[in-house]
Every structure is written in structure tokens, then in C-alpha cells.
Amino acid sequence: MKHYDYLIVGGGVAAASAVAGIRRRDKTGSIGLFSEERYPVYNRPPLSKKLWMGERIEDIWMRPSPLSLNAQEHLTTKITAIDRQNKIVTDEFGNSYGYGKLLLATGGTPSHLPSHDVPIIYFRNLDDYFALRRLADAKNRFLVIGGGFIGSEIAAALNLNEKEVTMVYPEPHLVDRFFPEDLKHVIDQEYLQRGVKLIAGDRVTNLASENGEIMVTTKNGISFSVEAVVAGIGITPNTDLAKMAGLTVNDGIVVNEYLQTSDPDIYSAGDVTSFPYPYPDQKSRVEHEDNALTQGKAAGENMAGAHKPYTHLPFFYSDMFSLGYEAIGRLDKNLDIFADWVKFGEEGVLYYLHDNRVVGILNWNVWDGIPKAREIIEEQKVYEDPSVLKGAIRNA
Ligand SMILES: Cc1cc2nc3c(=O)[nH]c(=O)nc-3n(C[C@H](O)[C@H](O)[C@H](O)COP(=O)(O)OP(=O)(O)OC[C@H]3O[C@@H](n4cnc5c(N)ncnc54)[C@H](O)[C@@H]3O)c2cc1C
Helix, strand or coil, rough: EEEEEEEECCCCCCHHHHHHHHHHHHCCCCCCEEEECCCCCCCCCHHHCHHHHHCHHHHEECCCCCCCHHCCCCCCCCCEEEEEECEEEEEEEEEEEEEEEECCCEEEEECCCCCCCCCCCCCCCCHHHHHHHHHHHCEEEEEEEEHHHHHHHHHHHHHHHHCEEEEECCCCEEECCCCHHHHHHHHHHHHHCCCCCEEECCCCCEEEEECCEEEEEECCCCCCECCEEEECCCEEEHHHHHHHCCECCCCCCEEECCCCCCCCEEEEECCCCECCCCCCCCCCCCCCHHHHHHHHHHHHHHCCCCCCCCCCEEEEEEEECEEEEEECCCCCCCCEEEEEECCCCCCCEEEEEEEEEEEEEEEEEEECCCHHHHHHHHCCCCCCCCCCCCCCCCCC
């Protein structure tokens, strides 16, 4: 039976970063990476953004690649069981592999609607991108279900490729969770002006094939036809393997500050991981690239003996047409918000405060401000008068 000093389950950026983390401390230990997908590790954000604006597939592969760091890649290979007693994993073909340390970086699976008799692309991976591309080459009218990050980005991508797009989502606004009311109107307006049809506060209740088209019906009784459907309605973390192995799981795979699960030889990183967040009231599972990258690397280093707590405050970003932002910490529309606009809706910084402390920062069309933003949040300073924050990031 093949044995790996470090065995990694997962083919995303958390898995690839873990390889880099291991190699920082251990240049020679054997590493095996197992991915269900048929492609080497790639970055997911371009699937809904840059690949629709001219970026080439060659630019999305993860660098440095696990192969270049002397890890063995097993693609199209799902791991289906872990025998913790004997430190062995088994794949879907019945092959077994021994491990010294194991990492679970299994990410998430897109949530599905109750089944309908029409095909829906639940957008998550490179094959979904290729499938949507083929549809975009052949069809013109698209339904996008979901108004969060993924739905909004895909709708923008299709619109920029001259497709007619209708969006349906239950919230009153696009990307509803994070922004104050006035800014949400700016985003909605950007989409409307570009010709995207927005059906807010509603849900798709039926999809039916009719004369080569797809008839859409919503809960509020709206009906229209499209030629193709794509959905981005959230993910469910892939915790089954961990559950079957008897590891502690809540919303995600539970780890301590060293990213160890309830079995100290098994680690977890990325979207699937529920970790002790260093800041109060923050989510303990994060579905963003920066977290997957830094947590993966930290898990790899710890697997190789670093024993360093993970205290990184991750950031995230998105682009919607000409609007783009970077954000860090807790962005909750219900917090106190101090807005430092250069020009409303076009360029500025929003500070989200809880008990007069900055807990989140949104840099709206303001770039390279994340290190300073992280510093302000980590400082935990009390701001009786938040207006003193004016220019703190823009002029840094
Ligand atoms: C279209 C899109 C756009 C995004 N845009 C942004 C953005 O703009 N900004 C941002 O911060 N974040 C963005 N994200 C989120 C970001 O990509 C994720 O946070 C990141 O990919 C998580 O990495 P991960 O390695 O934890 O999980 P994943 O990327 O989900 O990788 C998990 C991998 O493990 C494999 N796997 C699962 N179970 C098994 C098993 N049992 N055996 C073998 N392999 C298995 C899966 O097939 C998958 O390849 C975007 C995501 C998507 C889908």
C-alpha cells in the first residue's frame, strides 16, 4: 500500500496552499493530493469574472502548482473513507493509502433547488464554466437564480457578453447582506441601466420545457421564457467524509486554533472549515479565497510541525461591472456605519462599527487598502467619534 507522509483530500486552493505550507518546512516528505475534479488546481474567482472578459484558461492554474512542489496529484479520484485507527484512506475505486498527517480541504457543493425537468447549471467549477460558455455561444436569453456574489457576477458576465439576463432572488436587493440601503440602490441601478432585468423579493417555483424554451414561473405569479438557466444559491460544506470518520462537525469541520480537527493527526482548511475566529461576533466558517489560501498554507505548515495558531483576518473582493470592492471583517448592514465617500457610490470607504469599535471595512473602488484596514480592525480602538476615521485608509 502506498504511504504518504502528508495526504491531502481536496483539489482547491486550500489544498494547493497546504502543499506550499508543508514545503516551507519539509522539503522531502512525500505528499499526495487527491481531487475529485479532472483538472489540476485552479482559482475559482475568474470563472465568474475575468474568463468572461478575455482572460485565458492558462491564467487560472494555481501557482506554484502542487506538481512543481513535488507532490503527487491523483485527479478524478474521490476519497470515500478514512480509517483513523490505522491511518488509511480509501478512494472510490477501492484503493487504500496510508498517511502520517491528513488534511481535509473538501470545500463545498452548490445547493440545489427542488428538482425540475430542465437542466440548471449550479455554478461552482471549471466544468460549469465550460458548460455555461457553450450555452452562451448558442443561446441569448438567460435566467440567473440567486442575487448573491455568484449570481450577481454571472449576470454581469453574461450581460457583458451581450446576453439578455433576468435575475430572480428572494432578497429585496442584490448582494443584500452587506451594504447599507443607499449603496444597495447604486448596485441595483448599475444592473438595471445595463439592461439586466431584476425580479427581487421573489422565488422561482416552476421551470418547464415548452417548444424548445424554458417557461419560468415565480412565487409572485410572474411568468416569462428563457433559453437557459444558471443558479448561484449558496453552498453546503462537504463534511460527509469527516462525519463518517467520527470527527466533530457543526456547520463545518471543527478545528482548533492550530487547524487540527478532533483527531490531532487530521487537519482541515478552506471553505469547509469551522475555525475559532480571533474576533468576536464573526462567522466561524468563511467562503472566500484569501481565507482558503492563508488557512491552507497555515495548515500545511502545522502539519509539518510549525504549531502556529491561525489568527489571520481574511478579506474578500468582488467585481460587478464597473463597481468593485475589497472588504475585510464583519460587513453587516445592521451595524453602525461611518461612510467616508470621495464621491458617493463611486469611490469611498465604509467603516462598520460595533460598540464603537471598527469590526469591518469596505473599500469601494479603493484599492490596496486591505493591510491598513486589517490594522485598524486589529487595533480594536474605541471610536466615540468615528468621523476621525475620515481619510484613514484613502490617505494611508
Ligand atoms: C465562481 C466563483 C467565484 C468566486 N469569486 C470569489 C471572489 O471574487 N472572492 C473571493 O474571496 N472568493 C471567491 N470565491 C470563493 C473561493 O473561490 C472559495 O472560497 C475557494 O475556492 C475555497 O477553496 P477550497 O480549497 O476551500 O474549496 P474548493 O475550491 O471548493 O475546493 C474543494 C475541492 O475538493 C474536492 N473534493 C471534495 N471532496 C472530495 C473528496 N472526498 N475527494 C477528493 N476531492 C474532493 C472538490 O472537488 C474541489 O476540487 C468564488 C467561488 C466561485 C465558485
